[in-house]
Ligand SMILES: Nc1ncnc2c1ncn2[C@@H]1O[C@H](COP(=O)(O)OP(=O)(O)OP(=O)(O)O)[C@@H](O)[C@H]1O
């Protein structure tokens with residue numbers, strides 16, 4: 001396995017799960033063996049995908065100490081590790097138990113040979129599970145909704161990363177993914193411009209648009225790319241995003257040099 005990436009934000013509801021899920025699908029479509037791990041005790045990936053929420057996952061393995069059962073998908077290159085069920089009363093305790101069981105570290109070690117990428121969807125906030133994941137992975141993608149409050153909370157995540165690095169963690173910011181952007185709404189556009197000004201080198205050029213197809217996809221319980229035989233244009237946005245991510249990771253496609261490819265030999 002070459003890369004471990006967390007999708008994180010201090011603020012909730014900004015699109016971490018949506019971005020992690022659709023990026024995982026796009027990576028797998030590009031042939032990279034990808035494992036998407038849900039570390040949110042609310043089981044966000046299970047809530048987003050039809051047929052996943054009933055499966056045991058990370059929660060069960062925290063309790064019984066065994067490494068969890070991976071869920072295969074329609075794409076051979078995409079595997080999932082859902083959360084399973086964490087009782088509402090146990091949510092606070094769960095992160096402590098997960099830390100004590102070293103489940104995330106053991107999972108990354110086990111994934112070493114089988115995957116090119118392990119992506120972690122983390123819960124909102126910087127405590128508990130998020131911190132545990134950030135201590136273990138190499139990269140974090142900060143997901144920011146194009147709205148003032150989400151923008152203002154980004155420095156806190158960067159501070160945490162700096163502090164973790166001082167204590168020996170290797171996790172660094174791979175980039176900032178902007179979500180729910182719109183060039184038509186002046187307030188949202190102003191936020192995007194501020195984001196570009198403040199974090200120019202980090203912000204991915206691909207901005208995920210606000211689009212009601214995301215709600216349709218979550219209602220259907222599928223990634224955007226599987227919403228219909230002809231996927232909506234927003235699905236293609238993730239091809240652009242993951243191409244940028246691959247560029248920053250230095251992932252080579254098919255072992256060949258980058259550059260034009262002749263159509264006719
Ligand atoms: N670009 C978008 N356009 C429209 N709706 C979106 C977009 N991105 C996400 N959503 C919707 O916004 C809601 C929150 O998204 P999501 O669950 O991905 O956020 P989150 O950051 O993972 O939330 P949490 O902090 O609770 O884990 C969902 O209903 C999702 O379908």
Ligand SMILES: [Mg+2]
Nearest residue numbers: 016017040044
């Ligand atoms: Mg989420």
